Amino acid sequence: MPNTMNQVATLTQVTETPNALAEFLRGLPGVDAVGADQRAASLATRSIKTESKRRAIDLAISMIDLTTLEGADTQGKVKAMCAKARHPDPLNSEVPHVAAVCVYPDLVAIASKELVGSGVAVASVATAFPSGRADLQTKLSDTRFAVSQGATEIDMVIDRGAFLSGDYLKVYSEIVATKSACGDAHLKVILETGELATYDNVRRASWLAMIAGADFIKTSTGKVTPAATLPVTLIMLEAVRDFREQTGRMVGVKAAGGIRTAKDAIKYLVLVNETCGPDWLTPQYFRLGASILLNDLLQQRQKMITGHYSGPDYVTID
Amino acid sequence: MNQSFEYSPAPESRAIVNLATSYGLFIDGKFAQGQDGAPFKTIDPATEEVLAEVWGAGPKDVNRAVTAARKAYNQTWRKTSGRERGKYLYRIARIIQERSRELAVLESLDNGKPIRESRDVDIPLVAAHFFYHAGWADKLDYVGLGSSPSAYGVAAQVIPWNFPLLMLAWKVAPALAAGNTVVLKPAETTPLSALWFAEICQQAELPNGVVNIITGDGATGAALVSHPDVDKVAFTGSTEVGRQIAISIAGTKKSLTLELGGKAANIVFDDAPIDQAVEGIVNGIFFNQGHVCCAGSRLLVQESIADAVIDSLKRRLSTLRLGDPLDKNTDIGAINSAPQLAKIVELAKSGELDGANKWQAPCQIPEKGYWFAPTVFTNVTQSHRIAREEIFGPVLSTLTFRTPSEAVEKANNTPFGLSAGIWTEKGSRILQIASQLKAGVIWANTFNRFDPASPFGGFKESGYGREGGRQGMLGYLRPRGK
Numbered sequence: 001m002p003n004t005m006n007q008v009a010t011l012t013q014v015t016e017t018p019n020a021l022a023e024f025l026r027g028l029p030g031v032d033a034v035g036a037d038q039r040a041a042s043l044a045t046r047s048i049k050t051e052s053k054r055r056a057i058d059l060a061i062s063m064i065d066l067t068t069l070e071g072a073d074t075q076g077k078v079k080a081m082c083a084k085a086r087h088p089d090p091l092n093s094e095v096p097h098v099a100a101v102c103v104y105p106d107l108v109a110i111a112s113k114e115l116v117g118s119g120v121a122v123a124s125v126a127t128a129f130p131s132g133r134a135d136l137q138t139k140l141s142d143t144r145f146a147v148s149q150g151a152t153e154i155d156m157v158i159d160r161g162a163f164l165s166g167d168y169l170k171v172y173s174e175i176v177a178t179k180s181a182c183g184d185a186h187l188k189v190i191l192e193t194g195e196l197a198t199y200d201n202v203r204r205a206s207w208l209a210m211i212a213g214a215d216f217i218k219t220s221t222g223k224v225t226p227a228a229t230l231p232v233t234l235i236m237l238e239a240v241r242d243f244r245e246q247t248g249r250m251v252g253v254k255a256a257g258g259i260r261t262a263k264d265a266i267k268y269l270v271l272v273n274e275t276c277g278p279d280w281l282t283p284q285y286f287r288l289g290a291s292i293l294l295n296d297l298l299q300q301r302q303k304m305i306t307g308h309y310s311g312p313d314y315v316t317i318d
Numbered sequence: 319m320n321q322s323f324e325y326s327p328a329p330e331s332r333a334i335v336n337l338a339t340s341y342g343l344f345i346d347g348k349f350a351q352g353q354d355g356a357p358f359k360t361i362d363p364a365t366e367e368v369l370a371e372v373w374g375a376g377p378k379d380v381n382r383a384v385t386a387a388r389k390a391y392n393q394t395w396r397k398t399s400g401r402e403r404g405k406y407l408y409r410i411a412r413i414i415q416e417r418s419r420e421l422a423v424l425e426s427l428d429n430g431k432p433i434r435e436s437r438d439v440d441i442p443l444v445a446a447h448f449f450y451h452a453g454w455a456d457k458l459d460y461v462g463l464g465s466s467p468s469a470y471g472v473a474a475q476v477i478p479w480n481f482p483l484l485m486l487a488w489k490v491a492p493a494l495a496a497g498n499t500v501v502l503k504p505a506e507t508t509p510l511s512a513l514w515f516a517e518i519c520q521q522a523e524l525p526n527g528v529v530n531i532i533t534g535d536g537a538t539g540a541a542l543v544s545h546p547d548v549d550k551v552a553f554t555g556s557t558e559v560g561r562q563i564a565i566s567i568a569g570t571k572k573s574l575t576l577e578l579g580g581k582a583a584n585i586v587f588d589d590a591p592i593d594q595a596v597e598g599i600v601n602g603i604f605f606n607q608g609h610v611c612c613a614g615s616r617l618l619v620q621e622s623i624a625d626a627v628i629d630s631l632k633r634r635l636s637t638l639r640l641g642d643p644l645d646k647n648t649d650i651g652a653i654n655s656a657p658q659l660a661k662i663v664e665l666a667k668s669g670e671l672d673g674a675n676k677w678q679a680p681c682q683i684p685e686k687g688y689w690f691a692p693t694v695f696t697n698v699t700q701s702h703r704i705a706r707e708e709i710f711g712p713v714l715s716t717l718t719f720r721t722p723s724e725a726v727e728k729a730n731n732t733p734f735g736l737s738a739g740i741w742t743e744k745g746s747r748i749l750q751i752a753s754q755l756k757a758g759v760i761w762a763n764t765f766n767r768f769d770p771a772s773p774f775g776g777f778k779e780s781g782y783g784r785e786g787g788r789q790g791m792l793g794y795l796r797p798r799g800k
Contacts, residue, residue: 029589029590029591029592029593030589030590030591030743031591031593031594032591032594032743032763032764034594034763034764035591035593035594035597035598035763035764036593036594038597038764039593039594039597045434045438045646046325046646046647047325047328047646047647048325048326048328049326049327049328050326051326052323052324052325052326053326055323056323059323235593238593269323270323273323274637278322278323281322281323
């Protein structure tokens with residue numbers, strides 16, 4: 001685009017004062033909730049069969065951020081999950097590895113050790129996940145620690161309280177600071193759309209994160225219901241699509257939480273395909289944050305090869 | 319691993335539809351070959367393959383059908399209580415739901431519309447219309463005509479090919495609920511679902527003669543509406559034919575409702591929810607290949623956002639999938655007939671000659687069958703033919719406006735007045751603009767949504783009378799004793 005540089009400059013200018021930023025975000029076109037829900041529902045009726053289903057399943061596996069974010073997580077649990085991330089189906093080496101594992105910062109070291117040379121990235125949540133209720137210094141040291149332990153991707157949460165009270169500049173500054181604390185690590189910004197409540201807010205938060213330098217925008221922590229939904233993901237995909245048109249920069253989208261079945265995962269891929277096009281259909285630009293989804297994908301994959309369902313004992317539970 | 323995500327073919331099974339090689343007329347509860355007239359073939363517009371042979375009813379056949387309807391009215395139906403009539407309608411509605419899958423496939427075969435639409439829109443609405451009107455049958459005192467209003471008697475109904483079974487439901491359900499008997503003629507190119515509906519009437523044990531289905535072309539329709547023993551005529555179709563019907567029954571006792579053409583304005587203001595407006599524009603004009611009388615065929619977009627909207631629209635149209643109507647992923651099916659395709663081609667040509675800019679979505683056109691790629695004209699002015707005449711195809715004419723009053727003027731500057739759409743996030747503007755538009759149906763921030771409880775009909779050359787809702791019931795009833 002000829003005037004891309006100008007537009008980048010304009011977008012930086014909108015962050016110079018709180019009012020300019022608020023005006024910019026409120027000036028984005030609104031989202032009609034009924035229409036957005038309808039569009040997502042109509043894309044969900046796409047029928048993905050045979051060869052396209054086979055490819056979609058492998059693509060979905062390769063886009064998974066295999067996640068464990070429990071207070072009860074242990075080194076043993078993380079090791080087991082890393083083994084699964086490398087070889088999702090131990091009996092079939094054709095199954096691709098997942099995109100990343102996602103753990104708490106204190107378990108990053110063990111995960112990066114387990115995944116050396118595997119091509120699987122290590123992602124860590126940070127910035128006082130999941131609530132984000134801490135001072136900036138704590139959030140930044142949380143981030144630096146995760147990076148120092150070997151995390152190459154950081155999943156930060158935004159300050160939803162600040163966002164909902166209209167203090168957009170605070171949210172913006174925290175993202176900028178976290179991005180800088182990340183160094184070379186990729187930054188995924190979790191909007192926690194379940195707490196933002198309206199689609200207009202989802203669109204505004206998406207733009208706010210992208211202007212602040214997010215490499216990915218992510219729906220949810222998985223700790224709040226609703227987590228990822230098709231319409232919310234649709235709105236975020238529209239945002240990254242429009243952001244590229246304006247600035248030339250591609251931002252990824254991660255749908256996380258509540259995606260449990262292969263059928264659901266394929267609906268998300270259709271959404272990506274028909275909203276942003278094939279450029280986004282790669283683990284570099286689209287991720288699925290999930291845990292039990294992987295096993296359903298594996299079972300569906302086996303079913304496509306053998307023609308019958310194997311049952312839960314034929315996939316590993318790690 | 320950047321790869322394109324091609325959808326493999328996902329065809330709905332054609333085998334669930336068992337077609338006979340030929341069909342007779344459904345008169346007095348029985349299928350029988352016609353006595354005059356001649357057979358004709360109905361084809362699948364996506365493949366040009368012959369689906370079945372049906373009978374083109376002649377004047378004798380029309381007379382038999384009207385006689386059967388009169389007899390059923392006098393001997394059975396007028397003596398059947400509202401509650402009993404309601405039971406039959408509920409039964410029909412349930413059978414339609416049970417057989418929805420085969421009806422959807424049949425409709426897509428005969429009409430060319432995508433299975434996604436026949437499955438998710440047409441057939442569910444057909445059932446909804448019967449359910450809704452079943453509820454009216456024993457509540458006619460509340461329709462607004464005083465206690466115990468009277469049915470007309472025999473209703474002659476002629477329907478178009480764009481929503482064959484849905485148009486049948488719009489006509490038959492209120493007629494039967496109100497206590498009329500019916501002779502219905504489906505369109506020449508889409509007779510099959512009406513004949514299957516006749517089977518459903520048999521299955522529901524509807525008394526003989528209450529519903530009669532006669533197939534045929536315009537001559538059959540003309541014979542039907544001009545039959546002297548018809549009390550009520552209801553027609554949906556083109557404005558030219560509607561005008562002829564109005565002339566032919568002038569001076570008779572017959573009551574008439576007409577639902578005719580349209581050239582709806584879909585008005586997009588600069589504060590509209592753009593992504594949803596683009597979806598609404600697509601649903602407005604490319605739904606059912608644009609074979610929709612209320613289609614949003616004129617896009618009126620505020621000049622300040624016109625380029626952005628047109629760019630988004632083109633990007634969105636590039637994802638539409640044109641092809642086999644039975645494939646579950648098809649968005650745009652076949653044009654219903656060769657003459658309709660010729661008409662679309664001719665009008666599109668006139669758009670180019672008039673100086674508008676034509677853009678077509680890139681898509682592979684199948685070798686056989688009748689197809690037309692989704693088309694957008696920009697730089698259209700009010701004096702171009704494509705801004706005035708109903709194209710009835712997947713062709714959008716785009717005009718711009720600067721102020722709300724200009725939008726209203728342009729929207730109303732048409733001989734038609736069936737529907738309109740308004741896109742803005744500002745509620746007060748919706749109400750202000752809607753009150754000034756001369757159209758029977760106005761959608762706000764959506765388009766082409768239908769509900770049996772909502773009256774549908776037009777202003778000016780789009781016809782008169784309403785279908786659906788309480789207002790629709792008024793078309794089949796008169797005050798007691800009149």
